[in-house]
Amino acid sequence: MNTQPQLLHARTALYPRDRRSVAVARDLTRITLADWGLTRRGDDVLLCVSELAANALLHGVPPGRCFRLDLSLDTGAVLRVEVQDSGPGEIRTPDVAPESERGRGLLLVAALSDDWGVRNREPGKVVWCEFRGCRTS
Numbered sequence: 001m002n003t004q005p006q007l008l009h010a011r012t013a014l015y016p017r018d019r020r021s022v023a024v025a026r027d028l029t030r031i032t033l034a035d036w037g038l039t040r041r042g043d044d045v046l047l048c049v050s051e052l053a054a055n056a057l058l059h060g061v062p063p064g065r066c067f068r069l070d071l072s073l074d075t076g077a078v079l080r081v082e083v084q085d086s087g088p089g090e091i092r093t094p095d096v097a098p099e100s101e102r103g104r105g106l107l108l109v110a111a112l113s114d115d116w117g118v119r120n121r122e123p124g125k126v127v128w129c130e131f132r133g134c135r136t137s
Helices: 023-036 042-060 105-112
Strands: 008-015 066-074 078-085 115-120 124-134
Touching: 008 023, 023 042, 023 066, 042 066, 042 078, 042 105, 042 124, 105 115, 105 124
Parallel strands: none
Antiparallel strands: 008 066, 066 078, 078 124, 115 124
16 A cells, blocks of 8 residues: 555746746745645745745846746645756855845745755756645645
């Protein structure tokens, strides 16, 4: 018997290298959460999508390229968010000075999600985070 959760829902979108893409990715995520009946932790998910999309635009999307947002929900009720970009670079949680106005995005993702990480792809990378318990029923 297969005890591994299976994919229940998936949604993918590509976004251009444009500052407005962060808001559009967040809107798609909000609609997706409602469509899938995910009523808990929505604010955490939306904030993480905003941070990962903004990071992709700032650090990972070369001119003329896009970033990709993947949302998936498995039968174990784990929501996975992935943001893929084609830029170089290594992702690590920054050591942010208290007076700094930037650099807290991945700290927020780490604090709000149940798990997160980075994997390489050619070209670029995928930054992902997961949320358990988004469903109330």
